[in-house]
Amino acid sequence: MSEPATPLDPRTAQRLAWTRIALGDAAARLERASTDAGFRSYWRTHGAASSRIVMDSPPDKEDVRPWLRARDLLEAGGVRVPRVLARDVDAGFLLLEDLGGPTMAQVVDAANADAHIDGAITQLLILQSIALPEDTVVFGEALLQRDAGLFEDWYLRHHLGIELDCGDAERLQLTQRRLMDNALAQARVPTHRDYMPRNLMPVADGPAVLDFQDMVIGPIAYDPVSLLRDAFLSWPEARVDAWLRRYHARALAAGLPVPDIASFLRDADWLGVQRHLKILGIFARLHHRDGKSRYLADAPRFIGYLDAVVPRYRELDPLRDLLERTIKPAIARLPA
Template sequence: MDLQSDQRLAGLTAWANQQLSTLQLYQGPSLPLQSVSGDASFRRYFRCRFEGKTALNTGLQSLICVDAPPDKENNPAFMRVARGFAAAGVPVPQLLAVDLEQGYMLLSDLGDCLLKTVLNPQTVEQYFGVALRELTHIMQADFSADPLPHFDSALLQREMELFREWFCDRFLQLDLSQSEHELLTEVFAWLQQQALAQQQVPVHRDYHTRNLMVLEDGRLGVIDFQDAVLGPVTYDLLSLLRDETFPTWDQAQVKCWVAGFAAQLRQADLCSVDDERFWWDFNGIGAQRHLKVAGIFARLKYRDHKQGYLEHTPQSLQYILMEINELKARAPDCIGRFYDWLLARVVPPLLVKFPNSDALFTPTALAPVP
């Protein structure tokens, strides 16, 4: 931990103890903070345990203290989304105290049980059923009084450009020709159009198994939502069902889950397209997201010096190929050429770095779902 982080932790500790006293939750000697986790951003989380009284009970309590440097994190957005989601019935942490100037927050504690740790073939139907119900609440959240930013062309483009800059150039060190650059530009533009053509709803943007907490009442708490936007209706569904840091589910089962969720959305008047179009949209937004993710994993390593994400890169690329393969039969010629280009130019150098990933790129593994 560097000196600046030490200073921020000391400041957060003093501030959190002051808030506990102000809120009349705890009176006593200064309490230490225990590290819970950092994430792919500059935000850090700590747990504070104390003997005290809350609205729920008396005894050993815990709260989450957040260090979110205001020059690096959009804390007003976190507050706006937390309030909007909570009003829609989404189980999110309660905001107990906030200091926007310093970038400190005190939140209710949703516990330690990440969905990722309990999800397996035996529990998946139960937990995904809950996760999809919570997702419909997110989609129905009302931000009319304080609108979410739009997932617009500029944002979609910036995200996909991470693939070109950080994945192809920095990570794989590909020297792309002018025609290769033109192909990427053409593909990105088409994927943008597909995303913007979908119905637009509130989107979490990282709705996956590491941001869902298993609660004692059987629901799933939702965290890390500060980047929410108004965006494509399939986006969060895709993030959950094709999580690049989780083992791949059987794709026939994924297609069934997608169709079932589309039916739920039609019943709630959140979607008007048929199952075939919804599957098309799901794969279109999947290609966009996984292009971004591949670029982000490389950027985390080379810019932010965070090593743990790059190992998931082969899974991201497999998903891109699967999704493009689902689209190319009815898409413009550039999409088919992009599929061939990925296999010829991107997969070989990737396999040099990850030689045990070759099974991800067999024709069977990439085949469209019947």
């Protein structure tokens, strides 16, 4: 006599039942495809029909409507995004086309990077050219202040155990103010805010763009530097510089409001510093608050980025002093 099946938890049972109805396949099965840093999860279908992806956004934790709104805007503007085949917004379930397994981050290497980056720039230029609704959130002072707080609250205080003295607090505040002023002075375009190889799928008519629900109107250099100074991949600085120049030339040709090349490279550097500080805070929060510790393994990459860029600019000397005198010694004291 066979063992009785283990009862499914309510959300798992609800997801499977919805999938079988959406597919018209009472025997369809689901297996985990991927998850993200939030509460969404992704499941690949197996059954009589071609595989599909079920996106599960528990409505009490992750409203699916912003994702759908951004997806529809991007698709209408010509950006390659996942196609939606069925939806239940109230329950938080979407049935999507299956774009395949590997993301760009999993297939890009030194030999094929130029082609992948060029394709990513093509999609980015389309995204940056879209006319967004007037009520789209602007990546302004409020969001920048929130990002700045993530670094101090979660990376310095929670992770490194640092309480800044008056001098160090002043150095950090001065640096953050200069970074924010630079971001606020840039021309504004549609901004993905996490445009990186992990969120790009290498399909024939793409790459397809993922994880776009936090799209805002923001500084034009933000997404290029997110792509090229990625949270999970590092490239030689000379190669990054060449790609930034390639983006700049193509953006000019597309009529996008980029400044002269010297100003753009500086803007990209400074936004890279702002973004790296923010992500250090996010990774520390994922570890300490959410129990998702794998992201912290990439924290040294951000310190490396800062070491490469910050010394180029006298205006960022307060951050260099803070790194050398306070942050790096605290990192060295962390348990191995």
